[in-house]
Amino acid sequence: MAVLVTGGAGYIGSHMVLELLDAGEEVVVLDNLSTGFRWAVPQDAAFVAGDVGDQALVARVIEEHGIDSILHFAAKIVVPESVTDPLGYYFNNTVKTRALIETAVEKGIRNFVFSSTAAVYGNAEAPLLGEDMPLAPINPYGRSKLMSEWMLQDAHTAHGLRYAILRYFNVAGADPKGRSGQSTPQATHLIKVAAQAALGQRPHLDVFGTDYNTPDGTCVRDYIQVNDLARAHLVALRHLRDGGECAIMNCGYGHGASVLEVVDVVKRVSGVDFEVRLSPRRPGDPAQLVAKVDRIRRLGWQPQHDSLEEIVDQALRWEKALAGRKAA
Ligand SMILES: NC(=O)c1ccc[n+]([C@@H]2O[C@H](COP(=O)([O-])OP(=O)(O)OC[C@H]3O[C@@H](n4cnc5c(N)ncnc54)[C@H](O)[C@@H]3O)[C@@H](O)[C@H]2O)c1
């Protein structure tokens, strides 16, 4: 039995591949390299360059490799880009996911684990977000993912395809062994941007909004370390393989940090007092997103890297490694 990881050349997918290989699984990566990197896929995984919407290709890969489960990471992920190019997002994230689900059903795939996002909750105001809260995404990215969630649930009802939907909160950090990290050149994620500022790769860091209804006025997020997130998928996959029920599960730590707290940790861990500018709000940012995480914990998942200091240290190390790679 082999596992197909779509988007396995990307940030989270490449960490998933490492976790699967470490667990002794046979892994096949399918990625069109639109934002991923061929070098991010470990040698021990088979690599197929191609698109998840290419049904003939996916069917062939499933047959040739004896795939029993699909972990579907491939997507476009930039929220502001989804606002200016909604149809591109619905095509890549929703239409192609529909094609992938159809192929999975036709080929008798047993388990399907899907990368969803806290963006499906929109501007929910509760201190902790539970999976059963009303869903009201406020941008095309979130909607493209929510539609995929619905398709999976309907495909389960109609065709028996078994799914686990994981809603990630803010993913950060890098493999502690230095094998992978967040490599996207123009990434907008706070911890990556702050690490780049600390290393002198950016002139300063903007704090987007200081007048939110939060303890220090800046936005609060639940940062989850990327290997911990990958292990949550492993736990979900084993649950499905063992005959467990289909599930929708948040992935976070259940506590948040504000933008200013993150900046403080990056300054402390790097030892660099980089310039910080207090700037206006960035459109579309909810004040606070913190996960309720009892569901994934009930399956036996336990975080191993629940420390902002550790996550920041990993991000800094990875930025240095990337800079070395570029200079070489
Ligand atoms: N990074 C986060 O904080 C975050 C938060 C919530 C959810 N997610 C979800 O996690 C998943 C992975 O995100 P990431 O941060 O690793 O992004 P990423 O851009 O690094 O990885 C996405 C990968 O998918 C590939 N891809 C995209 N469209 C494809 C297609 N049609 N066919 C084949 N390959 C395709 C890209 O080349 C890339 O390697 C996405 O589904 C994203 O929506 C990410």
Ligand SMILES: O=c1ccn([C@@H]2O[C@H](COP(=O)(O)OP(=O)(O)O[C@H]3O[C@H](CO)[C@H](O)[C@H](O)[C@H]3O)[C@@H](O)[C@H]2O)c(=O)[nH]1
């Ligand atoms: O240079 C920066 C970058 C970010 N921020 C702030 O830091 C917080 C976190 O921002 P990120 O861009 O790191 O992450 P988001 O919370 O916007 O979004 C992330 O989580 C979402 C779900 O919560 C989606 O899944 C999305 O894909 C993923 O990038 C926000 O308040 C943002 O305004 C800054 O102040 N300065």
